[in-house]
Amino acid sequence: MATVPALLTPTGSAPAALATDGRFGDYGGRFVPEALVPACEEVERAFTDAWADPRFRRDLDRLLAVHAGRPTALTPAWRLSAELGVTVLLKREDLAHTGSHKINNVLGQALLARRMGRGRLLAETGAGQHGVATATAAALLGLRATVYMGERDIERQALNVYRMEVLGAEVVPVRTGSRTLKDATSEALRAWVSCADEAHYCLGSVMGPHPYPTMVREFQRVIGDEARAQCARELPTAVPDHVVACVGGGSNAAGTFAGFLGTGARLVGVEAAGGAAITHGRPGTLHGFRSYVLQDEHGQVGEAHSVAAGLDYPGVGPEHAHLADTGRVHYTTVGDDEVLAAVHRLARTEGIICALESAHAVAWVLRAATSGELPRGCTVLVTLSGRGDKDIATLMAARDGAGDVR
Structure with missing residues (x-):
């Protein structure tokens, strides 16, 4: 994306503490299979570099203004x-x-994915709003999107499932466990293990392994x-x-x-x-x-x-x-x-x-x-x-x- 004048002041300040272990007191950290450690470390490095880059911040602020409609009332x-x-x-x-607010984080992560050379977004969703936002950002930036969603949530959020499909995303039903957000998140993490070199996991909330809790908070x-x-x-x-x-x-x-x-x-x-x-x-x-x-x-x-x-x-x-x-x-x-x-x-x-x-x-x-x-x-x-x-x-x-x- 070409550099354009910012329509908003930069979103927040640089993260005060992207600590190496991502701790919030006794909580946080990075407890993932060994195969995912390099992927998480790469996301951490990429986000830290991007958040300090005025051009990345201007591009994000521009999208938040002209595409997401910020500031909200x-x-x-x-x-x-x-x-x-x-x-x-x-x-x-x-x-x-x-x-919903989900678009704030997803636009940031989608720009980050493109900066990292990733052509695909993986996401989990419960109510479907994060899935819709992911599908939207992927369509906007020319990326592919795969969204994991519990079968039970697919039944009660049919409108959002259809919105994702209209936007070009693949919606993958998750039929294990309670068939809700917990299980969709597990499946998305498993999928990331096999394709971390070409896909970015666009996690939708302030959870998951470091750096996601800090990164998502900063985007939100x-x-x-x-x-x-x-x-x-x-x-x-x-x-x-x-x-x-x-x-x-x-x-x-x-x-x-x-x-x-x-x-x-x-x-x-x-x-x-x-x-x-x-x-x-x-x-x-x-x-x-x-x-x-x-x-x-x-x-x-x-x-x-x-x-x-x-x-x-x-x-x-x-x-x-x-x-x-x-x-x-x-x-x-x-x-x-x-x-x-x-x-x-x-x-x-x-x-x-x-x-x-x-x-x-x-x-x-x-x-x-x-x-x-x-x-x-x-x-x-x-x-x-x-x-x-x-x-x-x-x-x-x-x-x-x-x-x-x-």
């Missing part, structure tokens, strides 16, 4: 705020191209950096009292929190009650990194359950585990019924149908405002990580009383 939720007695601001990642921190600047213009206090985001693997939350870690804002990560690795898990190793993981008494990885396919994961990014241990971020859970109610509440007050994943953050705000955990008059920033088009079938099944709407 900061929308006051006027009617909901009046009902709750708190000021709610929505960071609208649902307005980004492809309908545009959310928090933008929101911080927007809040400074909108709020008399410049910084909201509370910053809230949903957490599965945790990329939208990591990107959001990156803009506010150095402030006095209270940061809240909201997990799915049936997939809450921080709340119900314990330290373990999964998909090449150490973090909190749902496990049974024998250390076997448990299954996560959520109405939101994108949060149906038994682990969480290692930086989130560290932020939980240090107390900088408060992690909590909401259940499926609260999530479904939150989708309808936001739709009917603000005219926004958000993704089921994002509705976890909205559901916590509704509960906390009602219980008094959010004081009247406070300000709350909520990241809407995606739009709800993909979830219409699930919402309709819930309305019609279908048994299992997960």
